[in-house]
Amino acid sequence: MTATTTPPATPPATPPATVPALDVDPFSHETLEDPLPMQEALREAGPVVHLPRYDLFAVARYAEVRAALVDWQRFPSSAGVGMSNFRHEEPWRPPSLLLEADPPHHDAPRAVLSAILGPRALRRLTDRWFADAEDLVAGLLDGAGATVELDGMTALAEAFPLRVFPDAVGLPPEGREHLLPYGDHAFNAFGPSNDLVAKGAPRVGELSAWVASQCAREVLTDDGFGAAIWAASDRGDITPAQAPLIVRSLLTAGVDTTVHGLGAVLHGLATHPEAWATLRARPERARVAFDEAVRWQSPVQTFFRTADVDVPIGGTVVPADRKILMFLGAANRDPRHWADPDRFDLDRDPSGHVGYGMGLHQCVGQHVARLEGAALLTALARRVERLEPAAAPVRHHNNTMRAFASLPLRLHLDGVTGPSPGRGRGGRRGR
């Protein structure tokens, strides 16, 4: 993935004796299949833990993860938010102007994108996305009988974002199948140079070239997020050189994350019938359900920062220029912060979870993700009386994301609240 261009300025210091060491591999297939035992071990080992396998510092408790996330002054992102230290290693692609940048360079791209993806800007999409979700669900359920079995990943969690998000960005129809593999590789590349990165390497050139080609003004429609980014460049709020890289951020971070967020909430609802009943009774809780799933599964499991100076944290010091690995997923299940953290619970208030990060770099697309989640869950809750696993789900391993390859679901359709016969395309009941 990366080529070492300069050796580290100083040899790795021996970690302070006060830092417990834990010989775990967060990026092994065993851990990626089920990271929860390792997360618990990390949390219980101490507020800061040294991982000798990668000579890394790690935080897994809520308080320390949150503190590291918001402290952009001492834990900057411009040295990379993966394992690679850009101060010593060449990044695999031109660094992101958002994720891999610090103030002041981060300011203008963030301000522009925050406005374009903010809640008030999304209001114009709300009705359309809710209708699109109803349409997608109708296409799956109409005339299908009293029960429907489907793969929740391909039929719902992937299908819905791929239906609405590229249109909202303004991408042309051709080539959208590249989005998921590109995102999958980008999120693998934050980890070590392991087999998952090697698996994606043969297509990196092709996928990166396609993504780059989609960021040009003339490729994008004139009414989407992409056009709004270019309009900001016309106003001088960002430079013309920044615009395509900001569009690239949407394409990299805007699809896989939401897909696996939706997978998480579908898995939670299928395995917790009482939660589905709550959602059916109170569909306005769809947004809370989505965030509870982001807390519970944490689709983005980890990010790195780099200590800019010797940073005191958790009773020890992370030395300057050293990487610190923040376990967002572990923080979101820290019993020091959450009651009964392993439980997916729609009566919980998940506010304050760090599944989208926190602080200056907090997910700029979080309102988009919540809107997609609310639209899809609302459409499903209108038609589906009960939701259950049809078979065991299959995990998809990624160095950064907690993901599913497949999520077999059985949907028991509602006989009462479907659309009336003869009205629109939803005329036939599912029984």
Place this chain on the structure above:
Amino acid sequence: MESVDRLVVQEKTGAAEGVVALTLARPGGGRLPDWAPGAHVDLTLASGATRQYSLCGDRWDAHRYRVAVLRELDGRGGSAFVHDELAVGDTVGFGGPRNHFALVPSTRYLFVAGGIGITPLLPMVHQADLVGADWALLYGGRSRATMAFADELARHGDRVTVHPQDEGGLLPLASFLAGAGDDTVVYCCGPAPLLAAIEDATAHRPPHLLRTERFVAAELGAPVRDEPFVLELARTGATVTVGPELSVLEAARRAGATALSSCEQGTCGTCETPVLAGVPDHRDSILADHERAAGDCLFPCVSRSCTDRLVLDL
């Protein structure tokens, strides 16, 4: 949880004749919301008047804000209070920060400050310097003694021209702007006559290459209240009294509402809630002035009520 809508005065020092600089911090010493050059905070002083002050400190210091306050000549209201009565250890109401005057990326900047208009430009010139941009500052004032922060600017050498009116007359805008090409963004903050002059002087250039902020002496919006108010949750009809120690968000939760939030400092936008009745006292970093004036939504993690009853769609 620490109160998010008040700041304590840590230091108060004279910055020039008629100008005091305040260092402000969380009462419990926690991190303050992030900001960028050009940002201002809303401070609510005794009497309930809210005034806007540009942040002019160091954004790498996450625990302290610095603002500078000019004593206005008409002598009433906020500025006189800050100069004559506000003391170290006192607290002030706080909203924001908000930024309508952001520093856009460029390789060349020309900065023009008039009087207390230096405050938003001070962090801008530090930042322009940091990113290696080519820049110059023309700083005018009535007299040298009234011009704050000239000492801090001295380290930038001949990039900075300090031009007191009693020594050199009006600012030489034409010659200062003469070399501005299409790669140069001009930033200006000061009194209305200076802004009018700079708009004239740059009228031939693309409009987005001039960015201005007027120093506003007027007090803004409805008076803010410290007294408790009644929060009504429209969906359940529940009511709860919100005293100064409680956020609207926390009060709504105690009354049984589900209100998803995230940052709880008025930055991320997650807790946006429609306002059905009452006048919100906005303290967030998100809404533009016209969105604030509409009064139809608020961020309950930080914002409050100007009226004795506030009805939210919760």
